[in-house]
Amino acid sequence: MPAKVSLKDRISNFNIEKYGPFVALTVLLLIMLVLQPEFFKINNVVNVLKQVSYMGCIAVGMTFVIITGGIDLSVGSMAAMTGGLMLVTTNHFKGSVPSIILALVAGCALAVACGWAVGTLTTKGRIAPFIVTLGTGAIYRSVVLQAANGGEFRGATDTYPVIGQGSFLGIPYAIFVFLVFAVVCHIILNNTRLGRYMYAVGSNEDVARYSAIKTDRIKIIAYMILGFGVFLMALMFSSRINAVSSSNFGAGLELDAIAAVVIGGTSMKGGRGWIWGTVIGVIILGVVSSMLNWLNVSAYLQGAVKGLVIIAAVLVQRGRGETK
Structure with a gap:
């Protein structure tokens, strides 16, 4: 007969990195159910x-980069530059359908090219990702500020906003874009050779290189996927508000x-992580922000809460890693 597994052993064997986010989200939702049942209204x-x-x-794009052992601190400034370019393009061509297509192509090309540049600098230049993306982020923001003269890019047509303000069956397009991107990235990460190589590079880059994996190329592709995620964000948000602030976007x-x-359970050391964990992590942050608003917590303190959440998540990962 198979040996019985005690409750203590079940708890110790629980994969907190993979299933912990689901438990955390469940707890948060139960708290909201008690404190603010109105939170569960469909519109909210x-x-x-x-x-x-x-x-x-x-x-979702950042998940690829962190799994391969990197990080990118330039995504906010990159989004502003990408969104600004798309608005300028649509305005220049009076918002015609061809101009929207051209804007999408230009924005996507710019963001993916930025990802390629960052990946190339970190791999071929052998510069720490933290330093590279800190520098490129400053460059992107300066370019946007100069182009907008410190102001904002504002859409002058009624065509572009349809993308970000539209909905299907009452569900905004932005949600569909996010979920479709997550599904595609999940397939890439779990069902393709590229995904397996990314895990291998993040786990042990030297071993991956000795296994004939082109580690530099894998890292560059990870940053390019992140660049595409930045493009999607810039497209959906800039078209929603039909503007891009050079300083705040x-x-x-x-x-x-x-x-x-x-x-979501992705290790900052690389080699471990999954897309759906990140999706749950995104939703957790949304629920936490909503909870803080319901509780009338100052907006100035909400950043501190997010910082504490990050530290707590890393400590949980570290503790779990030490017990294995």
């Missing part, structure tokens, strides 16, 4: 999902995206 739930879907696109997205990835 859709609104929360819409708010987090913008950052969610970046967080995308500010703080780095913290939120990294927080969502870490909360």
Whole structure:
């Protein structure tokens, strides 16, 4: 007969990195059910999902970068530059359908090219990702500020806003874009050779290199996927408000995206992580923000709460790693 597994052993064997985010989200939802049942009204739930879907696109892309052992602190400034370019393009061509297509192509090309540049600098230049993305983020923001003369890019047509303000069956397009991107990235990470190589590079880059994996190429592709996620965010949010502030657009997205990835169970050391964990992490941040608003917590303190959540998630991962 098979030996019985004690409750203590079940708890010790519980994969907290993979299933912990689901438990945390369940606890948060139960708390909201007790404190604010109105939170579960359809309109409010859709609104929360819409708010987090913008950052969610970046967080999903960031998952690839962190799994391969990197990080990107330039995504907020990159989003501002990408959104600004798309608005300028649509305005220049009077918002015609071809101009919208051209704007999408230009924005996507710019964001993916930025991802390629960051990946190339970190791999071929052998510069720490933290330093590279800190520098490129400053460059992107300066370019946007100069181009807008410190002001904002504002849409002059009624065509572009349809993308970000539209909905299907009452669900905003932004939510569909986020979920479709997450599904595609999940397939790439779990069902393709590229995904397996990313895990291998993040786990042990030297071993991966000796196994004939082109580690530099894998890292560059990870940053390019993140760039595409930045493009989606910039497209959906800039078209929603039909404007891009040169100083504020995308500010703080780095913290939120990294927080969502870490909360979702992806290891900051690389080699471990999954897309649906990041999706749950994104939703957790949305629920926490909504909870803080319901409790009338000062907006100035909400950043501190997010910082504490990041630290707590990393400590849980570290503790789990030491017990294995």
